[in-house]
Amino acid sequence: MSSTNVGTLSEPQFNVLTALAREGSALTQRALSEATGMSLGRVNTATRECEAAGYIQDRAITDAGREALEPYRVTGAVIMAAGLSSRFAPISYERPKGTLKVRGEILVERQIRQLHEVGITNIALVVGYKKEYFFYLADKYGVDIIVNREYATRNNNGSLWRVRERLDNTYVCSSDDYFTTNPFEPYVYKSYYSANYVEGPTDEWCIKVGAGDRITGATVGGEDAWVMLGHVYFDRNFSTTFREILERVYDKPETVSKLWESIYLDHIKSFDMVIRRYPDGVIHEFDSVDEVRDFDPLFIENVDSEVFDHIVETLGCAKSEIRDFYPLKQGITNLSCHFAVGDDEYVYRHPGIGTEKIVDRSAEFAGLRLGRRTRHRRHLPHGRPRGGLEDLALRARRAQPGRHPPRGAQGGHGDGPRAAHLRSNPGPLLRLRHRGLALRGPPQGLWPHRRARIL
Secondary structure (H helix, E strand, C coil), rough: CCCCCCCCCHHHHHHHHHHHHHHHCCCHHHHHHHHHHHCHHHHHHHHHHHHHHCEEEEEEHHHHHHHHHHEEEEEEEEEEECCHHHCCCCCHCCCCCHHHHCEEEEHHHHHHHHHCCCCCCCEEECCCCCCHCCHHHHHHCCCCEECEEEEEEEECCHHHHHHHHHHCCCCECCCCCCEEECCCCCEECCEEEEEEEEEEEEEEEEEEECHHHHEEEEEEEEEEEEEEEEEEECHHHHHHHHHHHHHHHCCCHCCCCCCHHHHHCCCCCCCCCCECCCCCEEECCCHHHHHHHCCCHHHHHCCCCCHHHHHHHHCCHHHHEEEEEEEEECCCCCEEEEECCCCCCEEEECCCCCHHHCHHHHHHHHCCCCHHCCCCCHHHHHCCCCCCCCCCCCCCCCCCCCCCCCCCCCCCCCCCCCCEEEEEECCCCCCCCCCCCCCCCCCCCCCEEEEEECC
C-alpha cells in the first residue's frame, strides 16, 4: 500500500519547477510565464520563493528542486479494459473496443505509448470481456494484466477493486480513449478529472465546481456544461481515501451496479479533486461505430470484422453503406443491434457467449427451417448450424411510434411492423433471396422517414 505523504509546494511553485524540469535548462521569467500560463507577477513571486528555498539557481532547477517535486511524481497508471462496450455493437460482439485500430493505431497501444513517452511504465491493464485479446500486451509493453472476473456482473468499481492496493499517484484511464495530443505528465499537482465543454443539451455527467475549481458534484444530463470525459488522476490522498471507502462499501448490494465515479460522488466531501479542462478535439470517446467513423472515415473500410463481412456478403452492399448502429434490448441467449443500409433497417442478432450450453442451436435451426417450409415468414433462416446456429433470419420488431431512440438507448422486439433481422454466425452462409415484398413509406410504428423491408 502507498504512503500518504504529500508535497509542500504551492501550485505556482510547482508550475515553475515542472516547467524548468521539463525544459532541462535555464528559462527567463517571460518564458516561464508562457510555459505555465501564469502572469509575470505570479512567476516572479514563485521564482523568488523557489530561489530562497534553494530549488532554483541561475534560472535553472537544482537537485533540491527536483527532490521537492518527487512527492508529485506519477507512480503508475491503471487502464480499465474489462467492460462489454455494449453500445459499440456489433463490433463489440467480436472483440473489445480498446483493441480496435483507429487512424492506423490500436487504441490501447497508443495510450500505453503515450504513458511511456513521459516515463510512466508501471501500468496495470484490467481486463475481463474477451480478455485474451489483451494478453500480448504483457510481452510487447511490459504491462501487468489483471483479470476482473466480475466484469459481467458488476460495474467498473470491480476493476478498481482488483487494483486498489496499487492506487497511489495514479492515472486511471479507459482503454478505448483516443488523445490527439499526449495528456500525460510525469508530475501532477493534485487529483483531477478531465473535462470537455458541450454546447446545448447533453446526457453526459455535467460537473459542478466550487472555489479553486474543486469538483462539488455532478449531474447526469444538462446543457452548456463541462462534462466528465477521458482520463482521471488520483493523488496519494485521493487514493488512500477512495480505497478506504471502497473497502467499506464494496460488499453492499447497492454498490454492485455503481460506477466508481458514483462512489466518489456519494462521498464527495471527503475528496479534493479539481476539474481539468481540455479544448475540444483533444479527448475522444467513441460510444458507437458511427462516432468512430466520423473521426476516422476509413475505419469501416479497414476494420477486421466477420460481422461486417457477413452483412456485406448477405446484402450485397459495400461496408461504407452500413450505418446507424445502436444496440437493442438483449435477450437471454442473443445480442441484437440495429443498423441500416440505404432506406432499409435491419437487426443483427448474435449468439451470446456460452449460450451453446443453454440452447441446442441445431434444433433451433431445424425448427426455423420447418417454419419457413410452412410459410411462416417471421424467421427465414439461411446457412448451416455448426456448433452454433449459423443462419440469417427475418424477425418482427416493434419500434416506438414517432421518435428515434437516443444514442445508447435500448429498444425491444414485438409484433409490430417487420424489419429485416440478421442473425450473426461464423462459418459458411447462404445469401438471402430478396422476395420483393416491401412496406411502402414509413408505416405506423417505425421510426419516421424509414422504410422496413421484408426480404
